[in-house]
Amino acid sequence: MTKTVLITGTSSGIGAHTAVAAARSGWRAVATMRDVSRAGVLTELARSAGVLDLIDIRALDITDLDSVTSCLDGVIADFGALDAVVNNAGAGHVGTLELERIDDVRTVMEVNFFGTVLVTKAALPHLRASGGRVLTVTSVGGVVGQPFNEAYCAAKFAVEGFMESLAPVAATVGVTVVVIEPGAVASGFVGNVGLDATGLMASAGPYAPALTAYLARTAGAFAHAQSAADAAGVIISALTAEDVPFRMQTSPGARAFAGVKLADLDGSGVIGLTTTWVAS
Template sequence: MSSKVVLITGTSSGIGLAAAVAAAQAGWLTVATLRDTGRADALRKAAAEAGVELDIRQLDVTDEASVAAAIDGVIADHGRLDAVINNAGAGHLGTLENESVAEVRKVMEVNFFGVLHVSKAALPHLRASGGRLITVTSVGGVIGQPFNEAYCAAKFAVEGYMESLAPVAAKLGVSVSVVEPGAVATEFVNNLGLDLESEVAAAGPYAEPLQVYVDRTISQFLNGAQTPDEAAESVLHALTAARPAFRIQTSQWARDFVGTKLADLDGSAVLGLTGTWVG
C-alpha cells in the first residue's frame, strides 16, 4: 500500500508496453491493462527482462463496464490510484468521401470516448491522491494530416478536452498532461490492418495523392521514427516530474512540428507543409 499506483491502458506493445516497464523500474506499482490479455506475452517478456513485476489486467476502453471493473479492482486490491496514463488507441487511414460516418464514429469511440471513460472513472481516486491524469495523444492532435481526418479529429478532441479540463482539475489537486509523439517505430502502423496496395487501388480520384502520402509515411517510419523506449521517456517525465507541463512532445522533431501550428495564426504554414505530403 506504500507504493504509488499507476494504471496504463494499451500496454500490449509500443509506447504503452515501454511506459509500463519504465514506470515499474521507477518504483511505481504498475497496473498494465490491455483489451485482450491473450496478447500479453510481449509485455510479460519485457517485464521479465527488465527484472520488474507488473499487475496485468483486462480493460477495454470502449466498454464502460470493463473500465469500471478494472478501476474498482485496482482500488480493492491496492487501496489507491495515483496516476492514469491513457495510451490505448487505434490508427485509421481514410478520407471522407471514401469512408462511412460509422467508420469515423468508431475511430472516435476508441481514441476519444475511450479516454473519457477511463478518465471519468479514475478522477475521484486521483482527487483523493492528488494524482496525475496523462494522455498519450499525437502530433496529429495539433496538426491535421492528410488521409488521417478521423484519427486527427479524435486526437484534436482529446487535446481540447484535456486542455479545458486541466485548470479545473488543478483546482482539485489533479495534474493533467498530454504527451505528443511523432513517428514511433511500433506496431501501430501494422495494426491498421490495411492492405495499402488495395487501398490505393480502390481510392478512385484520391489514388495518386494517397500513394504519395503512403510512400512518404512509410519512409518516415522507416528512417526517422523514435523507438518506443525513447517516446516512453517523455511519458515517464509526465509521471514523475515535480511540475510537468501540460503539453509534452517526445522529440525535437515533434517540438518543431507542433511549433509550426502554434505559431501559425492563419493556417498557411501548416497547409503549405502538409500539402507537400500529397504531391
C-alpha cells in the first residue's frame, strides 16, 4: 500500500526536491504551495525523475485555517490516510528591531511558527491513526541566534521549542516528531527573503557598518551553500528510516554550527562567534 506524505512549501528549493525524492522512494507526495500556478519547477523535476504520477499538487496557505482544514480533509477523502507531514514552508526575513515595524515581526512569526503549528495540529489525528511522523524543517537559525535575523530566529527557536516539547507527548500515541536543521542552502528561499540590500542600507543609520559586514559575510556563506537536493536527502532519511533521532542537521557545516550552541552553557561561544559577523 502506497504511503502518503504531505509536504508544505514545494514550489521550489528544499520542498520541491523533497517531494520528488519522496516519490522516488515510493511515497505519494501531496505537494502543497500557496499558488499552484508556481508549480512549474516541481513539475519539471518530477517529470525528469519519472515520478510525476506520484506527485499530487494542491493549494495550501499554512497561515489560513480554512485552507489547512480543506487541504487535510481532501487528502483523507482521496487517499484514506496520512502517514507523514513535512513542515517545510517558511519565509526568511532580514532586519533589526529598531528599524522595523512590530507588524513585520508578527508576520514572520505567523508564517514560520503559527503556520507550522496549524498544519501539525490538523494532521495529528490522522498521524495518530497511522503511527506517522511530523518532520519539521527549521534551521540552524532555530538553534543559534543570528545578527539581523531577530524575528526569523525567534520564530525558528519557537518551532524548535514547540516540537521538542511535543515529541515525548506525541510518542505516547505513536507519532514520531523530528526537526531538521539546514544551514545555508542554495535554493529559492534566499529570494523569498525579499532582501533589498540597497534599501536596507539606505535606512540603516547607525547600524550601517554592522549591516555592511553582515551582508558581506552572508554572501560568502551562501556562495558555498549545500544543494537543495542534498538537504532533501536528509529529510527523506528521516521519513523512511526505522529509527530516527529528534534533531538532525543536513550537512557537516550545519552540525558544527549547531554544536557551538548545544555545547555553550553561558552563551559566550555563540556571542563571540556572531559578533565577528558584524565587526566592521
